[in-house]
Amino acid sequence: MSKTLVLAEKPSVGRDLAKVLKCNQNKGAYIEGPNYIVTWALGHLVTLLDPEGYGDKYKKWSMETLPMLPKEMKLTVIQKTGKQFNEVKKQMLRPDVSDLVIATDAGREGELVARWIIEKAGFKKPIKRLWISSQTDKAILDGFKNLKPGAAYENLYKAAQARAEADWIIGLNVTRALTCKYNAQLSAGRVQSPTVAMIAQREEEIKNFKPKDYYTIIGNTSDFSIEWINKDNTNRTFDESLAKKIVGAIRGKDGDVTEITETNKKQYAPALYDLTELQRDCNRIFGYSAKQTLSIMQRLYENYKILTYPRTDSRYVTKDIVPTIKDRLKAISVANYAKSATEILRGNIVASKSFVDDSKVTDHHAIIPTEQRVSLGILSSDERNVYDLVIKRFLSVLLPPFEFIQTGIKVKIGDEIFIAKGKVITSKGWKMVYDKVDDLEENSEEGMLKEQVLPKLNKGAKLKINNIEIKNHKTKPPARFTEGTLLSAMENPQKYITIDKESAKTLGETGGLGTVATRADIIEKLFNSFVIEKRGKELVPTSKGKQLMELVPKDLKSPLLTARWEKELDDISKGKTNVRDFIGRMRNYATALVQDVKFSTDKYTHDNLTGKKCPQCGKYMLEVKGKNGVMNVCQDRECGHRENVSRVSNARCPECKKKLEIRGHGDGEIYVCASSTCNFREKSAQFQKRFDGKGKVDKREVNNYMNKMKKEAEDFNDNPFAALLGGMKFDGK
Structure with missing residues (x-):
C-alpha cells in the first residue's frame, strides 16, 4: 500500500x-x-x-x-x-x-x-x-x-531562490571586497547596510543638533489652567521679549469666556497585530528584543497552539475567519478576558471592514487566538505578557468604539487668546479590556497642556486669572532608535530618510527593509558583528559601524535597493518577472560594487585596541560590546581568537538576589554581583558547587542560563552568511 x-x-x-x-x-x-x-x-x-x-x-x-x-x-x-x-x-x-x-x-x-x-x-x-x-x-x-497542488507555489519557490542567490552574489562579494581591502572584518548587505545607515544618520543628527529656547504662556484659574495660542494657532514663541510683552500687557486682567464647544467623539480600536507591531509594543512595554518576541510567539503558536502564525505582515483577517470568531472567543473566556468575551458573544458579531478585509491579507492574516482553549497557568510570565497583548487587541476590534465628549474653552484676556481642552467619557467601549482608560492615551506634545477636567461654564462668563507665567522649554533632538522604533523604521524607511515621492511610494508598497520574518535576525546580526550596541534601551552605532557606513558603496546603503528587489521578487512570485533576468542584473550589480570598493581611497582604523595581546598570534586585541556583555577579540581576522571580559547572566546573587556578571574566562572566570552595594564575587568552579540542591541559588535557572549561552554561541556562528564566510569568524574587526 x-x-x-x-x-x-x-x-x-x-x-x-x-x-x-x-x-x-x-x-x-x-x-x-x-x-x-x-x-x-x-x-x-x-x-x-x-x-x-x-x-x-x-x-x-x-x-x-x-x-x-x-x-x-x-x-x-x-x-x-x-x-x-x-x-x-x-x-x-x-x-x-x-x-x-x-x-x-x-x-x-x-x-x-x-x-x-x-x-x-x-x-x-x-x-x-x-x-x-x-x-x-x-x-x-x-x-x-x-491541499493545494505543488505547482501553484512554483513561482513562490523561484522568488525564494532568487532572493537567496541575490543575497549570496551581492553580500558575499561586497563582504569579501571590504574585508580584503581594509584587512578588517567588515560585512555588508542590501538590508543590513541601510539599517545601520539609518542608525548612523540619526546619531549624526543628534550630534549636530543645536537646541533652541522657546516659550509658552500659562494662565491659572482656581479650577484649571489655560494656555496662550498665537495667530497661527500654535502655543509657542521663540521670541522671549514677545512673551514678556504679552504677559506684561495682560497681567492682573480677568478673562472672558468667548467660546465653548462640546463635540461627541468616537475612537475606534487600533488594528489587529501583525508581527512588527507586536514586536514594537513588546519592546516599548516590556523591553523585549524583536528576536525574543518572535521566539515567544513561536512557542504560543507551535507548542501551545493558542495563537495563529506569527510571521505575518497583515493586520486584517479574511471573511472565512468570521464564522470561527465565536469559537475563538469561547476559547479565551477565562480570567480577566471572560467579561469582555461574554459581552461580545451575547451580541451580534459584525464583520467590520476595520478588521475583515480579504484584499489586505497576502500569505497570512493578523495574529489572533485559535479555537484551542487556553490554560493560562502553564504560561511563563513572558508568554503571558505577549498573549495578553494579542488577546486584548482581538477583543478590542470586536467591541464598540470608545466614546467621549470633547470640550474646548476659548478665553480672551485683553487682546490675547487662551484655550483649554477637556474630556468627559460617555462609553468605555473597547477600552474596557484595558486596566485603565488612560493606558493607551497618547502622550501630550512637549510644552502642551494636558487635557483636564473642566468645570461647567457659560459663554460670556468672567474668569478670575490668579496668575500668568512664562514657561521656558528647549527643542529636543530626534530620539535614538530603540529596537521597537527601529522595526518601525525598517518597515517604513521612507518616513526616516529624504527621498522623492515616487521612491517613497515604492518603499511603502514593498514593505520596507527585510520582511516580518527576517527583521529580528537582521537586528541580532548587527549586534553580533559589533556595528551597533545598546545604551540602556537606545541603539547607537559603534565606531566600526560609523566607519563601515563611510566604506560601503552608496547604493547599498539606500533602502531603495531592497525596495526594488522586493518588488521584483513579488513579481517573480506572481509570474510577472523572469527570474533569470533578475539574477543577471544582480551579477552585473555585484561586479560594479566590487569595482567601487576596489578603487576606493578610504581608510579604516581600529579605535578600540586594548593593551592586551592575543595569546595565539601576539597581535593586540580589540574590546567589543556585544548585546550581552563585553569581550576581547583578536584584530587579525585569520586568527579569530576571542575572550569574554564580562557578560550579564541570568544567575542570581545568593546574597542580594540581583543578577550576576560573569567576568574573565577559563580558570580565571568569576561570578560578580552587578549591584554596586553588594561585594559578592566567587570563582566559577566554586559557584557551580552551590548547585547541589542545598544552595540558595536556583539550579534550574542557572542550568537554563548555561544552555542559553551555549545556544547563543551556536546562533552566533550560524547567523546569516556565517556558513558562507569560510574561515572568517564574526569578531570585532
Whole structure:
C-alpha cells in the first residue's frame, strides 16, 4: 500500500501533524502511520554552496578573485544537520511513497526549506502543499482536506531562490571586497547596510543638533489652567521679549469666556497585530528584543497552539475567519478576558471592514487566538505578557468604539487668546479590556497642556486669572532608535530618510527593509558583528559601524535597493518577472560594487585596541560590546581568537538576589554581583558547587542560563552568511 510523505519544518510541528494523521510509530527521524509518513527538517538542511566549493582559488580571500560569479549556483547539505537530511532523503526514496506534502511554514522561506531538500534528494514524484495559519488539530485537518497542488507555489519557490542567490552574489562579494581591502572584518548587505545607515544618520543628527529656547504662556484659574495660542494657532514663541510683552500687557486682567464647544467623539480600536507591531509594543512595554518576541510567539503558536502564525505582515483577517470568531472567543473566556468575551458573544458579531478585509491579507492574516482553549497557568510570565497583548487587541476590534465628549474653552484676556481642552467619557467601549482608560492615551506634545477636567461654564462668563507665567522649554533632538522604533523604521524607511515621492511610494508598497520574518535576525546580526550596541534601551552605532557606513558603496546603503528587489521578487512570485533576468542584473550589480570598493581611497582604523595581546598570534586585541556583555577579540581576522571580559547572566546573587556578571574566562572566570552595594564575587568552579540542591541559588535557572549561552554561541556562528564566510569568524574587526 502506498503512503504519502509529509515534510514539516521542525520536529515539534512534525509531531503535531503525525498525531492528527494517526501516525504512531515513532522511528526517531520520522513517525509512520497506515497512510502517512511524517518527517521534518531542522530549519534549513540544504543551503547554497559556499565560495570555496567552486574552486581552490576561492579558499584564499583575495581581491584578485572577485567578483565570484559561478555559472550555476549549487546546493550543499549543511554538515551540522546532515544526518537528518539523509534520513529525510531515505524516506523520499522509499518505493511505497507515492507523493509528498510540503508542510513547512506557509511563506517564502518555508517554501525554500522544502524545495531545496526535495531538489537535493532528487525527489521526482507528485507534490502537494499544506497552507495553514494555525497549528490546532482542526486547522491541520481542514488543511489536509484542502491541499493545494505543488505547482501553484512554483513561482513562490523561484522568488525564494532568487532572493537567496541575490543575497549570496551581492553580500558575499561586497563582504569579501571590504574585508580584503581594509584587512578588517567588515560585512555588508542590501538590508543590513541601510539599517545601520539609518542608525548612523540619526546619531549624526543628534550630534549636530543645536537646541533652541522657546516659550509658552500659562494662565491659572482656581479650577484649571489655560494656555496662550498665537495667530497661527500654535502655543509657542521663540521670541522671549514677545512673551514678556504679552504677559506684561495682560497681567492682573480677568478673562472672558468667548467660546465653548462640546463635540461627541468616537475612537475606534487600533488594528489587529501583525508581527512588527507586536514586536514594537513588546519592546516599548516590556523591553523585549524583536528576536525574543518572535521566539515567544513561536512557542504560543507551535507548542501551545493558542495563537495563529506569527510571521505575518497583515493586520486584517479574511471573511472565512468570521464564522470561527465565536469559537475563538469561547476559547479565551477565562480570567480577566471572560467579561469582555461574554459581552461580545451575547451580541451580534459584525464583520467590520476595520478588521475583515480579504484584499489586505497576502500569505497570512493578523495574529489572533485559535479555537484551542487556553490554560493560562502553564504560561511563563513572558508568554503571558505577549498573549495578553494579542488577546486584548482581538477583543478590542470586536467591541464598540470608545466614546467621549470633547470640550474646548476659548478665553480672551485683553487682546490675547487662551484655550483649554477637556474630556468627559460617555462609553468605555473597547477600552474596557484595558486596566485603565488612560493606558493607551497618547502622550501630550512637549510644552502642551494636558487635557483636564473642566468645570461647567457659560459663554460670556468672567474668569478670575490668579496668575500668568512664562514657561521656558528647549527643542529636543530626534530620539535614538530603540529596537521597537527601529522595526518601525525598517518597515517604513521612507518616513526616516529624504527621498522623492515616487521612491517613497515604492518603499511603502514593498514593505520596507527585510520582511516580518527576517527583521529580528537582521537586528541580532548587527549586534553580533559589533556595528551597533545598546545604551540602556537606545541603539547607537559603534565606531566600526560609523566607519563601515563611510566604506560601503552608496547604493547599498539606500533602502531603495531592497525596495526594488522586493518588488521584483513579488513579481517573480506572481509570474510577472523572469527570474533569470533578475539574477543577471544582480551579477552585473555585484561586479560594479566590487569595482567601487576596489578603487576606493578610504581608510579604516581600529579605535578600540586594548593593551592586551592575543595569546595565539601576539597581535593586540580589540574590546567589543556585544548585546550581552563585553569581550576581547583578536584584530587579525585569520586568527579569530576571542575572550569574554564580562557578560550579564541570568544567575542570581545568593546574597542580594540581583543578577550576576560573569567576568574573565577559563580558570580565571568569576561570578560578580552587578549591584554596586553588594561585594559578592566567587570563582566559577566554586559557584557551580552551590548547585547541589542545598544552595540558595536556583539550579534550574542557572542550568537554563548555561544552555542559553551555549545556544547563543551556536546562533552566533550560524547567523546569516556565517556558513558562507569560510574561515572568517564574526569578531570585532
